[in-house]
Every structure is written in structure tokens, then in C-alpha cells.
Amino acid sequence: MEKIQIDFKKIVEKLDSPVIAADFDNKIVYANTEFCALFNTSSDQITGKVLYDFLPENKTTVLINDYTYKVTKYDDEYFSYYYLSVTDTQMEKIYSDFISTVSHELRTPLTSIRGFADTMLMSFDKLDKAQIQKFLTIIKEQSNRLIKLVENLLSISKIQVQHSNLVFKSVNAKSQIEQVTDILKSQYPTRLFELKCSDNVPNILVDENKFQQIMINLMDNAAKYSYEKGLVSVEISNAKKENFVSIKVKDHGVGIEPENLGRIFEKFKRIENHLTRKTQGSGLGLYIVKDLIEKMGGQIFVESSTELPNSGSVFEILLPVASYTSQSKKKLEDR
Numbered sequence: 007m008e009k010i011q012i013d014f015k016k017i018v019e020k021l022d023s024p025v026i027a028a029d030f031d032n033k034i035v036y037a038n039t040e041f042c043a044l045f046n047t048s049s050d051q052i053t054g055k056v057l058y059d060f061l062p063e064n065k066t067t068v069l070i071n072d073y074t075y076k077v078t079k080y081d082d083e084y085f086s087y088y089y090l091s092v093t094d095t096q097m098e099k100i101y102s103d104f105i106s107t108v109s110h111e112l113r114t115p116l117t118s119i120r121g122f123a124d125t126m127l128m129s130f131d132k133l134d135k136a137q138i139q140k141f142l143t144i145i146k147e148q149s150n151r152l153i154k155l156v157e158n159l160l161s162i163s164k165i166q167v168q169h170s171n172l173v174f175k176s177v178n179a180k181s182q183i184e185q186v187t188d189i190l191k192s193q194y195p196t197r198l199f200e201l202k203c204s205d206n207v208p209n210i211l212v213d214e215n216k217f218q219q220i221m222i223n224l225m226d227n228a229a230k231y232s233y234e235k236g237l238v239s240v241e242i243s244n245a246k247k248e249n250f251v252s253i254k255v256k257d258h259g260v261g262i263e264p265e266n267l268g269r270i271f272e273k274f275k276r277i278e279n280h281l282t283r284k285t286q287g288s289g290l291g292l293y294i295v296k297d298l299i300e301k302m303g304g305q306i307f308v309e310s311s312t313e314l315p316n317s318g319s320v321f322e323i324l325l326p327v328a329s330y331t332s333q334s335k336k337k338l339e340d341r
């Protein structure tokens with residue numbers, strides 16, 4: 007019996023949908039990660055509570071965070087399991103929103119690349135060096151934006167089929183972040199970037215490309231949701247948690263309301279603020295960041311406030327140090 011329950015938990019944890027289990031007194035005995043994320047809480051905080059605090063009694067649909075979920079109940083000898091799935095009409099809406107976001111995300115940089123290339127071809131002889139350099143810089147920046155979008159799209163399709171394909175190695179976080187900072191500096195010339203690294207910070211055990219992708223997504227957000235001359239600072243240090251390195255990405259931008267903090271890691275989720283209306287984004291970045299960090303054995307935390315105009319946000323990630331590699335690497339590859 008014990009073995010069957012452990013395997014069941016493993017399967018349910020891998021599901022993309024929220025699942026909760028309760029005993030016949032309607033006390034919650036288990037909630038998977040998706041369910042906890044939906045209610046912005048942890049499994050410990052849910053376990054032991056009354057089911058109806060989360061799912062209204064005898065309802066086949068429930069409205070949570072603007073989405074209607076269908077509730078399917080399965081009973082076994084000991085427990086009742088509740089499986090939440092987004093309803094079909096809602097799924098169609100998510101899908102069509104996604105297509106329009108992605109088309110917009112692709113079209114904007116492509117139009118700009120084609121426009122500047124056309125101008126250069128048509129008036130090449132009349133342009134001076136400075137103009138050519140300016141146009142080529144825009145073409146390069148817009149190409150970087152496209153690469154980021156395509157990488158994020160590829161990542162979600164990989165996440166969905168559960169292929170991780172991560173290649174773990176010992177990586178110096180500081181030198182990787184320096185490279186990412188250079189890319190972002192040219193993309194956001196009106197932001198200030200700062201990198202601080204404590205002494206004696208060990209290498210981390212990560213997939214190098216995916217680590218760069220994580221840092222690009224976090225630092226791009228920090229710059230994107232900030233104002234002119236806003237400071238984006240990255241701090242690398244030894245985490246309080248033993249054998250982990252902490253990397254904090256801080257900004258002084260619009261911030262995120264407390265009630266939205268749990269939702270920013272959901273797929274395709276963009277939270278409305280006066281900058282999201284203006285800025286490009288697919289709502290995929292943080293979903294991918296969280297998934298990759300967890301696959302690498304790490305954690306992500308966020309603190310943010312909108313109380314003051316420049317309160318800003320701090321995203322902290324913890325990643326395992328490389329020195330205790332052999333056992334942890336084996337464990338990670340088994341995932």
C-alpha cells in the first residue's frame with residue numbers, strides 16, 4: 007500500500023493540472039505542486055485543512071484566478087481525489103490569446119528588422135557610418151529578442167513532453183552573468199546594470215545554456231519593468247542554505263501586487279500594469295525559469311511591492327554548488 011501511494015504522488019506531481027486529495031472527513035491529505043501554485047501556498051499549509059476552504063461543496067466547476075476549472079472527482083477505498091482542468095471554452099481562449107501574443111511577439115521585431123534592412127539597401131550610398139551602425143545595432147537587438155522568444159517557445163514544448171536534456175557541469179556564475187549583462191546593456195541602454203559577487207563563491211552545478219536563459223529572462227524582466235535610469239543589480243553570494251549559491255536580481259521598477267505574486271509563474275500569464283501594456287512579452291519567461299531551476303535542483307523566491315513608485319522586485323534563485331557534485335549530479339540526472 008505504502009509503495010502504491012508513493013508512486014501515485016510521483017505521477018500526480020508530474021501532472022500539469024492541479025490535484026488535491028481529501029479523506030472522507032473532507033480533511034486535505036495531499037495537494038500537488040500545481041494546486042499549491044494555484045492558491046499561492048505550500049503543501050504544508052494546505053494539508054489538514056478542510057477541502058471546502060478551497061473547493062466549494064458539490065460544485066462541478068469552480069472559478070479561480072479568472073479561470074473556470076472543471077472539477078473531476080475520483081474515489082478510492084481511502085481518499086477522494088479532485089482533479090482540476092481548465093474548461094474547453096477557456097482552453098480555446100488561452101490558445102487563441104497565445105497565438106495572438108506569439109504572432110505579435112514575432113511580427114514586431116521582424117517588421118523592424120525588415121524595415122531597417124530595406125532602408126539600408128535602398129539608401130546605402132547616402133547613409134553615413136553612424137547611421138549604418140545605428141541601424142545594424144537595432145537589427146541585432148531585434149534578432150536577440152527573436153532568439154529569446156524562440157528559445158522560450160522551444161523550452162515550453164520540451165517541458166510539455168517532459169524531456170529535460172540538461173547537461174550538468176561546473177559553471178562560474180559570475181562570468182556567465184557578465185556575458186548576459188553585456189547583451190542586456192546593449193538592449194536597454196537607458197538602464198544601469200551592476201554585478202556584485204562575494205568572495206569565495208563556489209561554482210554551481212547547472213546546464214550552462216539553460217542558466218544563461220534563466221538569467222536573461224530574469225534580468226530582461228528587471229530592465230523591462232523598470233523606468234529610465236533604473237538600476238538592475240545582480241548579487242551573487244553563498245546562500246544561507248548549505249551547499250547552495252544565491253543569486254539575487256533586484257530592480258526598482260513597477261513591482262508586483264502581493265495577490266499576483268503566486269500567478270507570475272503560470273504559463274502565458276502576464277499581470278496587467280502600466281508597463282505590461284507597453285512592453286513586449288509572452289508570459290512564458292518565469293514559467294520556464296521556475297521549471298528549469300527546479301530541474302536543476304534549485305529554488306526561486308520573489309519579494310516585491312507596489313507601495314512606493316520605485317519599490318521594485320527581488321527575484322532570488324538558489325542553485326546547488328558544484329563541489330558536492332557526484333551524488334547530486336546523479337540524483338539530478340535521474341529526474
Ligand code: ADP
Nearest residue numbers: 227228231261270276277287288289290291292
Ligand atoms: P512576460 O513575457 O510578460 O514578461 P514573464 O513570465 O517573464 O512574462 O513574467 C510574467 C509577469 O510577471 C509579467 O507580465 C509581469 O507582469 C510580471 N513581472 C515579471 N518580472 C517582473 C519584475 N521584475 N517587475 C515587475 N513585474 C514583473
